[in-house]
Amino acid sequence: GAVVSQHPSRVICKSGTSVKIECRSLDFQATTMFWYRQFPKKSLMLMATSNEGSKATYEQGVEKDKFLINHASLTLSTLTVTSAHPEDSSFYICSARMTSGGEGVETQYFGPGTRLLVL
């Protein structure tokens, strides 16, 4: 099946620093990737939609200047948390959209997530 990787799997940083998280589709090309945030024991909250070669589309309430998204190639999207603060500590999950089959059925495949802890 389709594989999506994320790096790093966990990161601890000091308040005020920036952290970059990579999301890669390993065996397929993804024109669209998604970034989610998941708080403990909560559901996934969509942060933004990342489109290859164009600007990301952010959900309401998500600061685009704080969460910078770059989708430079068909297999890589990055999320940079700028000037991180303790309240940014969370589990960040990416997914990549793949269309397959004659009927063009679309499925999202998820990365394993990145746990961010801001001290």
Added chain:
Amino acid sequence: AQTVTQSQPEMSVQEAETVTLSCTYDTSESDYYLFWYKQPPSRQMILVIRQEAYKQQNATENRFSVNFQKAAKSFSLKISDSQLGDAAMYFCAYRPGTYKYIFGTGTRLKVLA
């Protein structure tokens, strides 16, 4: 607004028994997809089953099957012959034509030996 509701925060099932997880959604669209994802303690989201709204036949994947009631906007997941490895959080997700997934709040499934 498009919403997905999972009314069961937690469910328990005896090993080898059958359990049904419920999910309802609200939409005015006629064409969409529905999914069940499993999230084990590793936090990796795993696709369990998918249903296209235009298909009347309920999707089935081995021990997992759905009961899709389009008019009632209901999409329940049945797990037969439950195994210890089925223990996880289960999320119901709805995807309209915009490709954005909307997830429910999840149901934690415990499997008792």
